[in-house]
Amino acid sequence: GENVEQHPSTLSVQEGDSAVIKCTYSDSASNYFPWYKQELGKGPQLIIDIRSNVGEKKDQRIAVTLNKTAKHFSLHITETQPEDSAVYFCAASNQAGTALIFGKGTTLSVSS
Amino acid sequence: DTGVSQDPRHKITKRGQNVTFRCDPISEHNRLYWYRQTLGQGPEFLTYFQNEAQLEKSRLLSDRFSAERPKGSFSTLEIQRTEQGDSAMYLCASSTLPDRWEAFFGQGTRLTVV
Numbered sequence: 750g751e752n753v754e755q756h757p758s759t760l761s762v763q764e765g766d767s768a769v770i771k772c773t774y775s776d777s778a779s780n781y782f783p784w785y786k787q788e789l790g791k792g793p794q795l796i797i798d799i800r801s802n803v804g805e806k807k808d809q810r811i812a813v814t815l816n817k818t819a820k821h822f823s824l825h826i827t828e829t830q831p832e833d834s835a836v837y838f839c840a841a842s843n844q845a846g847t848a849l850i851f852g853k854g855t856t857l858s859v860s861s
Numbered sequence: 862d863t864g865v866s867q868d869p870r871h872k873i874t875k876r877g878q879n880v881t882f883r884c885d886p887i888s889e890h891n892r893l894y895w896y897r898q899t900l901g902q903g904p905e906f907l908t909y910f911q912n913e914a915q916l917e918k919s920r921l922l923s924d925r926f927s928a929e930r931p932k933g934s935f936s937t938l939e940i941q942r943t944e945q946g947d948s949a950m951y952l953c954a955s956s957t958l959p960d961r962w963e964a965f966f967g968q969g970t971r972l973t974v975v
Contacts, residue, residue: 755903781962792865792952792966793904838903842962847917848894849964851903 751776753841755852762829764861772839772852773821779841782815782822783849787836796837797824829859865967867953873973874943881939882970886955893936894964895928897921898950904966907951910936943974 752775762768774782780801785793799806799813799822806813810829815822826833836856840849866885874880886893891912896904907926909917912933922928925943930936940947950971954964 753903783962783964785966790968792954792968795963795965798963840903843906845917847909848906848919849904851905853901853903 751779751841751843751850753839753850753852755839755855757855758853759856759858761858761860764829764831764859766829768826768829768833768857768859770824770837770839770855770857771821772823772841773819774841774850775820776841776844776850777820778844779850781842781849782813783840784811784813784824785838785840785851787838787854793838826857829857831859831861833857834859865953865955865965867951867967867970869970870968871971871973873975876943876945876974878943879939879941880943880972881937882951882972884936884938884953884967886935886953887957887965890955890957890965891933892956892961892964893930894954894956895936895938896952896954896966898952898969899948904952907938940972943972945974948972948974 755772783798787793810827812825836854839852868883893910895907898904910930925941928938950969952969954966956964
């Protein structure tokens with residue numbers, strides 16, 4: 750079935766360092782790949798997304814890369830700050846084009 | 862408009878009781894989704910509406926679950942005869958054209974079945 754694998758499950762960095770989270774997906778029909786940030790007690794918040802016709806997208810300190818051949822995509826956060834601490838989820842559109850399949854999440858901790 | 866609104870935020874119920882949750886999407890968003898999130902997991906798709914039509918249901922949505930969106934605006938999710946395994950965060954999201962994929966989530970309803 751459709752599946753999204755996400756690694757690592759936890760990530761601890763020092764303030765100012767970079768953080769990288771990687772995801773792989775199973776369905777070659779997937780064409781939309783968002784990243785969500787979820788803080789405790791809140792719903793997921795869309796932070797960046799990428800579509801299959803683009804290899805890389807950047808928004809200030811956040812960037813996402815996509816390799817469709819290898820079916821993997823990554824989130825890069827540079828110059829991390831304590832407020833970046835949260836759970837991050839990757840997702841991929843499903844084959845039917847009607848919903849998102851989410852990874853299991855990465856808990857990012859940024860210490861000052 | 863302040864985003865997707867869900868009510869209640871928290872619900873504690875006894876096993877066997879029925880519960881109903883409400884979701885108000887972003888105004889004029891014609892697509893509405895329900896997801897379920899258990900502790901330590903990512904959201905799992907339950908069902909999807911385009912306007913008032915329920916177009917897809919996950920196999921996770923057992924016969925005890927029913928969702929409606931009667932006028933294409935707010936939606937309700939009802940769980941009948943709740944079980945302890947139903948304890949989870951129930952998330953609602955909405956999106957619209959031209960970017961049907963850019964989904965905005967509400968804060969969720971945390972259900973605890975005791």
